[in-house]
Amino acid sequence: KAPLLKRRLSEGGKMGIFWFALGSPALVELAVSRGGDAVVLDMQHGLFARRDLEAAVGCLPPSIPCLVRIEDDSAAAVSRALDAGAEGVLVPMVETGAQAAAAAAACHFPPKGSRSGGGVRPLADFGAYRSAADEAITVGVMIETTRGVANAREIAAAPNVDFVFIGSGDLALSLGSDGAALEKALRAVRDACVAAGKPCGVFTMNAGEASKRAGEGFSITVVANDLSAVMTSFEASYRTFKVG
Ligand code: 3PY
Ligand code: MG
Structure with a gap:
């Protein structure tokens, strides 16, 4: 897959994304x-089990890049997301430059980083995957604390942080x-990103x-998230229900 997400970010356009927490590949x-x-598939607070994640990534068309908001900044969480075939990760609760750099290193194969090779989808053609992955993988780090x-x-x-995303x-x-x-x-945070020449995103409801x-x-x-889309739509439908 072409590094669509990186290209879109470097072109400086505005992206309106969908956020999924309910863990349903069909809904995605x-x-x-x-x-x-x-899209963002949320593994930190969302209901996606590993197989749901694999299924959800697999149902996306090539025109829709997929980021996984991973559980934490561990190499294991990075592996689960990228091995599923995601184009990038959103790393929660990043508070220092060193933490951001370490998470970014976990997203890239040696010598650029320390990512372990594997994953069912990547292994279908690992040579091709490996040669494109370091260029394609997009690393977003979340600032969501006063320390951050x-x-x-x-x-x-x-280094190798592609954008910052604020967990508002x-x-x-x-x-x-x-x-x-x-x-x-x-x-x-937005101004710090401008100074560093990196795009800045923010979670919106x-x-x-x-x-x-x-x-x-x-x-x-974020233009829509599945949790509030479902609740809003069900509530609106029920409110318009009239027996007559
Ligand atoms: C936040 O707003 O804190 C997030 O992590 C996005 O859900
Ligand atoms: Mg958060």
């Missing part, structure tokens, strides 16, 4: 038949839910918020 397949610039914000410049500048929910928790402080932190943040210079925003 149906949603991307309706649009989306890329304080170290945003070194995190954004870390956890960041609000870390800041104590002060709205003004959250806005200030978002701007600080819906298309309205995503559009607003895209207008503020954030390159990747």
Whole structure:
């Protein structure tokens, strides 16, 4: 697969992505038949078991890049995601440049990094996979704590980190839910990314918020997530139900 995600990020366009937590490959397949610039499959808080992840990645068309938000910054979590055939990872709770650099190294084969070779899909043609993977794999690191914000410049500048993504929910928790402080932190991380020449994304809850943040210079925003899409749609349908 061509390194579509890297190309889109380097072209500087704005990506409206779909976020999946419910662990259903069928839901992923149906949603991307309706649009989306890329998907995130959430292994940190989502319900995807390893086989669900393999199935969900397998049902994506080549035009829809797939990132996996991994469980933590371990090499094992990186392997599970990339061995499934994902184009990249989102590493949660990154707080220092060294942590970002270590996670990025785990995403690349030697000599660039320390990734272990394997995975059912990559092994179908490992030579071809290996020669393209280091160029194709996209590493996104999440800043979602006050410590991460304080170290945003070194995190954004870390080697082989392709973009930064702000976990706005956890960041609000870390800041104590002060709205003004959250806005200030978002701007600080975005500006640190501009200084490092890296794109910056932010987690958003819906298309309205995503559009607003895209207008503020954030390159990747979440236009829909499966959890709230299902709840909103079921609630709206039930509210319009009339017996008459
Ligand atoms: C956050 O907002 O904290 C995330 O990790 C995205 O779900
Ligand atoms: Mg989070």
